[in-house]
Each structure stands twice: as structure tokens, then as C-alpha cells.
Amino acid sequence: MKRLVIGAIAALASWSSPSTPFAQQPLVIKPLAEKKVAELPAGPLFWRIENVQLHCVTLAQAQAAVGPYTLVAESAGKVWLFTLGPPGSTASAHTHPGFEAFYVLAGEQSIRSPRGVTRVRVGRPEAGPGADVPMQVSSSGSTDLRSLAMFVVDATRPFASPAKLP
Numbered sequence: 137m138k139r140l141v142i143g144a145i146a147a148l149a150s151w152s153s154p155s156t157p158f159a160q161q162p163l164v165i166k167p168l169a170e171k172k173v174a175e176l177p178a179g180p181l182f183w184r185i186e187n188v189q190l191h192c193v194t195l196a197q198a199q200a201a202v203g204p205y206t207l208v209a210e211s212a213g214k215v216w217l218f219t220l221g222p223p224g225s226t227a228s229a230h231t232h233p234g235f236e237a238f239y240v241l242a243g244e245q246s247i248r249s250p251r252g253v254t255r256v257r258v259g260r261p262e263a264g265p266g267a268d269v270p271m272q273v274s275s276s277g278s279t280d281l282r283s284l285a286m287f288v289v290d291a292t293r294p295f296a297s298p299a300k301l302p
Contacts, residue, residue: 168211185216194215195210197298228298229300232295234288240257241283244275249265249272250270250302271299
């Protein structure tokens with residue numbers, strides 16, 4: 137069985153002086169994290185990058201809340217989630233510090249929360265489960281999902297935080 141590595145790196149560069157902007161020191165590449173997987177999901181893939189502030193979510197909490205194709209890394213005072221998956225896959229369980237609403241343009245979207253699963257079809261608006269309520273969003277239709285989302289959240293808190301659903 138072939139093992140694959142999903143990895144995240146940071147590129148760091150320092151300028152020699154402000155008066156010579158094109159004279160750089162060598163670029164330094166720093167590995168942040170890696171995860172070994174047996175195989176990649178079938179079909180075309182997408183890559184989603186999210187971040188949360190460290191004072192609200194620890195690296196260990198984020199690692200415990202993610203799926204098999206999400207890589208967790210810490211950089212610049214934030215926890216970063218790098219998720220690799222096929223179209224139609226499910227977002228990891230998370231919360232928002234406020235409210236959101238969806239409007240589906242194509243396909244079908246499912247919203248799973250402690251209250252159950254809500255399916256949102258084309259042309260239909262739907263409110264999210266509410267502030268700080270764990271949720272998971274997925275594409276549940278037979279075609280690619282295209283939807284709009286509007287958020288009204290507390291700007292002093294991270295936009296999204298990893299969570300667990302019962």
C-alpha cells in the first residue's frame with residue numbers, strides 16, 4: 137500500500153536592508169506539519185485553508201476535531217487547518233461566533249447540527265443553527281454545490297472554531 141504525505145510549509149525571507157529591496161537573504165523553508173495517509177480521495181480534489189486564533193483553540197483541540205484529510209499546523213499565532221477533499225465532501229465540524237444564512241444556487245446543501253440535518257435545495261434560503269452551535273456543512277445533491285453564505289459574527293473572536301457533534 138502506497139503511503140502519501142500531506143504537508144504544509146512556511147517560506148520565510150528576510151530583506152538585507154530597506155534601501156535595497158531586491159537584495160534578499162536566501163529563502164528559508166520551514167516544515168510546519170505533515171500527515172501520512174494510505175490514499176487520496178478519488179476524483180478531482182479541492183484544498184480549503186482556514187485559521188483560528190490560538191487563544192481560543194489549542195493545537196491539540198484542533199487536531200482532535202479534524203478528519204483524515206485535514207492537516208493542522210501552527211504559524212503566525214494561529215492554528216491553520218488545511219483540508220484536502222473531493223467536491224461534495226463534508227466540512228469538519230465547527231462553530232461560528234454568530235449567525236449565518238445560506239442560499240443555494242445549484243445542487244443541494246446539508247447542514248448537520250445537534251438539532252438534526254437540514255437539506256437546503258436550489259432557490260431556498262436557510263438560516264444556520266445559531267451562534268456557537270456545532271455544525272457540519274456538506275454537498276448532498278447529485279451535482280456540484282454552489283451556494284452563497286452571509287455571516288454576522290463577533291469580530292473579536294475567531295471566525296470558526298473546531299467542534300464536535302454528538
